[in-house]
Amino acid sequence: MTARTVYRGHVLSCQPMRQDDGRYQARVVITSLGGDQTRSQRFLDLQVFASEEAAIEHARRAGMEWIDINHPLS
Numbered sequence: 001m002t003a004r005t006v007y008r009g010h011v012l013s014c015q016p017m018r019q020d021d022g023r024y025q026a027r028v029v030i031t032s033l034g035g036d037q038t039r040s041q042r043f044l045d046l047q048v049f050a051s052e053e054a055a056i057e058h059a060r061r062a063g064m065e066w067i068d069i070n071h072p073l074s
Contacts, residue, residue: 001015001016001052001056002014002015003015003056003060005060005063005064007063007064007067008067008068008071008073009032009033009034009071010030010031010032010033010063010067010071011030011031011033012028012029012030012059012060012063012064013028013029013031014026014027014028014055014056014059014060014063015027015028015029016049016052016055016056016059018052019048023048023049023050024048024049024050024051024052024054024055025045025046025047025048025049025055026045026046026047026048026049026055026056026058026059026062027043027044027045027046027055027059028043028044028046028059028060028062028063029041029042029043029044030042030043030044030063030066030067032071042066044059044062044063044066046058046059046062
């Protein structure tokens, strides 16, 4: 499952990766939008969770935090 969220001019694409033990690694792709073109992307691999939903929520929050730190409001 992929969950997408738009946050402060970026798209967060959260797509957990199922592990061999049945848990899910939280993963997020952060795409910076600029007009009609993609300006940049970041890929974050994060912790492992028991459920896909928990992994998605963690990835979403981590992506938003990354944006807040790396692209502060002027």
